[in-house]
Amino acid sequence: MTRVLPALTQRHWRYALAATTIVAVGLSFGAPITLATVAAPVRSGDVVVVDSGDGSHELTHGGSATKFSLRLPTGAACPGDSANDQWRVQSFVVPATDDPVTFKYTSVAPAGDGRYALYDVQTHPLINSLTQENLAPGQPGVIPAIPPLSFAVFPPGTLPSGTYRVGIACTLFRETAKYWDTELLLTATPSDKPGQLVWRLASVSANAINDSSHGSSLWIIPAAAGVIGAAVLGWFFWRRNTRKANTRNHRTTITFSKEPQ
Numbered sequence: 001m002t003r004v005l006p007a008l009t010q011r012h013w014r015y016a017l018a019a020t021t022i023v024a025v026g027l028s029f030g031a032p033i034t035l036a037t038v039a040a041p042v043r044s045g046d047v048v049v050v051d052s053g054d055g056s057h058e059l060t061h062g063g064s065a066t067k068f069s070l071r072l073p074t075g076a077a078c079p080g081d082s083a084n085d086q087w088r089v090q091s092f093v094v095p096a097t098d099d100p101v102t103f104k105y106t107s108v109a110p111a112g113d114g115r116y117a118l119y120d121v122q123t124h125p126l127i128n129s130l131t132q133e134n135l136a137p138g139q140p141g142v143i144p145a146i147p148p149l150s151f152a153v154f155p156p157g158t159l160p161s162g163t164y165r166v167g168i169a170c171t172l173f174r175e176t177a178k179y180w181d182t183e184l185l186l187t188a189t190p191s192d193k194p195g196q197l198v199w200r201l202a203s204v205s206a207n208a209i210n211d212s213s214h215g216s217s218l219w220i221i222p223a224a225a226g227v228i229g230a231a232v233l234g235w236f237f238w239r240r241n242t243r244k245a246n247t248r249n250h251r252t253t254i255t256f257s258k259e260p261q
Contacts, residue, residue, distance in 0.1 A: 038175040041101040045073045047167050047180045049201065052121075052148035060204045064151040064195025067121055070168060072143060072180055078170035079177060081141030082130040088171050089143050091118040091126035096163040096183055096202075105174045118166065119153040128174075143168065151186075156196035161188045163202050 051057040052067040059068050070091075078087040090105050094115045103110040108125050109117045117125035126149070131141030146168065151159070167181025183202035190196050200209055 038172050038177045041176045042178050043101070043181070044076070044178045045180050047072055047182050049166075049182065049184075055145070061198065061200035061209050063189075063192045063198050064154070065193065066199075067148045067150050069148055070118075070146045070166070070180075070182075072146070072168060075142075076168075076180065077140035077142045078131050079140060079172075080138065081132065081134045083133040084137035085141065086172060087131055087141050087177075088174070089126075089129040089131060090169040090171050090176075091146075091167070092116070092169065092179075092181075093118055093159070093164050093166045093184075096165050098165065100165060100167065100169060100179045100181060101176055103169065103176045105169075105171055105176075116154070116159070118149050119151075120147045121150050121152075123153045141170075143170075151195050151197060151199065154195050154197075156194075157188070159186050159195075159197060161186060161197075 047070040049059045050069050050071045051059055052069045055069065055071050059066070062068060078089065079085070080087045082088060088105075090103075090110070092100060092103065092110050092115065094100070094103075094110060094112075098112070098115065100110075103112075103115070105111065105127065108127060109115055117127045119125055126146070129144075131143055134141065162185075164184050164186055165181045166184050167179055169179035170177050184199045185202045186197050186199050188196060189198045192198055200206065
């Protein structure tokens with residue numbers, strides 16, 4: 001009796017081929033084996049929102065035009081690289097109730113309503129990006145530094161007020177294997193330009209941000225007082241010197257106006 005096996009889909013063949021290649025290379029080089037699989041996707045840690053020009057400077061809030069980046073944990077990598085193992089790096093900004101382990105990615109964003117990629121300051125979506133290239137298959141693909149990002153590309157109202165997950169994911173044939181994220185609270189703000197929204201870390205209260213902003217502006221008071229004081233003092237000395245000069249000129253005029261006795 002002949003047993004007929006079910007036909008494998010093209011996607012299953014790709015997964016099987018990728019896994020077989022990685023196992024073979026790992027055995028031949030004696031290296032630890034990391035299966036390139038999306039069978040059990042996981043959250044791998046946090047991203048930290050940082051200044052786009054200084055990765056050591058963490059940001060707690062900003063507006064739609066604020067340039068920022070995401071700092072991944074040291075050594076963050078996909079199970080394989082892009083050149084040898086077909087892994088890709090994705091980004092997302094999605095409602096906090098969505099679970100990134102379930103995401104599949106299109107050419108511009110995670111599939112699904114209300115889900116978007118993050119955009120760099122050149123208005124390009126951070127989607128299907130490449131890892132650093134390895135010399136051989138089967139080794140972790142290091143994720144390059146995330147470029148400067150902003151929310152300026154989103155037209156007003158695109159991202160309604162609410163809490164969002166913002167993060168980076170590793171995908172194999174557009175299916176998620178691992179991701180890193182944090183939560184931001186976005187608030188519609190008509191006075192903000194151009195996106196009419198402001199954001200802050202969901203873990204930071206609005207009062208803390210307000211206190212920080214007020215504290216950072218307190219230096220203006222003593223600085224202004226110093227400028228005014230210096231101006232008043234300068235005026236005083238200028239006035240005194242002017243009076244002395246006028247007095248000397250007056251005395252000289254009297255001396256020369258006297259007739260000889």
